Amino acid sequence: MSVLLLLLAAQAVDPLAPLGAPTAPKVKAERVVRRGETVTLRIRQGAMTISTPARALTDAGAGERVRLVVTATRRTLDAVAEAPGVVTLTER
16 A cells, blocks of 8 residues: 555645546746845735835745735734735735
8 A cells, every 4th residue: 555655745646536537747837025124015906006115024925915014014914925025915
């Protein structure tokens, strides 16, 4: 039994997928925000947008959530990575 598990792990096959089923490649999104870097936080509410510097606490790819500390207030919050060095928080 352990030989089968080693074989599956070596081939990166999902052991729960039916045999012969196609598997999606397990590729991580390219990181556009890196932990520790200073980013521009864009806060949107309706038609108004405010930008302020923040420091990323986590890595994130485009469209992924990133944890931040706002430089001016030291408030911690979550936003969405948009582009290299740019994150967005949409207020409702």
